[in-house]
Amino acid sequence: MKMKRSVIGVVLTICMTVLMVTGVSAQTSGIVPANQLANRKSLQKSCTNAEFQQAYDRAAILVSTMIGHSREDQLIEIAEGVRVLTDFGLVQYTTSVPHYNDPYGYFITGVSSCAGATRATGLCLNMLGIPYEHVNENQWSHQWCRVPMADGTFWIVDPYGLYVGPEPAPYVHPYL
Numbered sequence: 001m002k003m004k005r006s007v008i009g010v011v012l013t014i015c016m017t018v019l020m021v022t023g024v025s026a027q028t029s030g031i032v033p034a035n036q037l038a039n040r041k042s043l044q045k046s047c048t049n050a051e052f053q054q055a056y057d058r059a060a061i062l063v064s065t066m067i068g069h070s071r072e073d074q075l076i077e078i079a080e081g082v083r084v085l086t087d088f089g090l091v092q093y094t095t096s097v098p099h100y101n102d103p104y105g106y107f108i109t110g111v112s113s114c115a116g117a118t119r120a121t122g123l124c125l126n127m128l129g130i131p132y133e134h135v136n137e138n139q140w141s142h143q144w145c146r147v148p149m150a151d152g153t154f155w156i157v158d159p160y161g162l163y164v165g166p167e168p169a170p171y172v173h174p175y176l
Contacts, residue, residue, distance in 0.1 A: 030067040031060055037126040042134060043119050045102035055103035055123065063127045071130065075147060075157050076164050078124045082106070082117060083159035091117075093160075117160045118143040125157070132157070135171060142176055 034056045037043060044052045062081040066074045085091040091106055095113045099105030106112040106120035118134055122145050125132045132145040144158035146167065154167040161175055168174050 031063060031127045032129050037123070038131060039122055039126050039134070042137065043103060043123050043126065045119060047099070047102050047104045051099075051104040051108070055107045055120075056127070058107035059103065059120070059123050059127060063124050066128060071147075071149065072155075074128055074130065075125075075155055078121055078128075079157050079159045079164040082121050082124065083162070085110075086112075086117075086160070114143045114160045118145055118158075121145050121157055121159055135173075142173065144173060146171070 032038075034040070034053060047055065063078070066077050069077065085106070086093070091110050091112050093113065094100050094111050097105075097109075097111050099109055099116070100111050100113045101115035101119065103116070103120045103123045106116045112120070115137075118137075122132055122134060125145060125147065130147060132147045134143060135146050136143045142161065144156050144161060144163075147155045147157055149155055154170070155165060156167050156173060157164050158173065161173060163173065163175055165174075
């Protein structure tokens, strides 16, 4: 399914953006601690521990609103929440400045490539305890998160590619 913004999704992402810009903290009960994230090494990339913690704290604002939602809803809400920062001009696409490929760049300095958006998405997924695979990691190719579902299928979560939904074939993105 192509990423579509529901009224609730739009309200959620606008509220999240306002919270992020104003620096309001989120309730982190039910969120996986930063030091226990499954993909921590990949997610942190070149961030210092302090920078990674800042990105984690910002992402917590988004994911704290998703605790208890169905996995499908969480995937859609994460993609919408990550994408809205680009749509509102708070994140600029680049591959030529520090942190363009990590969550600190996405959530804190406002710069990103598809690698950075994928790691920002992956951070949110891991914070909710959702496993994922970073497709095309460390390659000069489009990147996205591949998420296993309870029924044995995989979903793509790609806020830059504007797609959240079932994978049409293993490692195949429907828009590439």
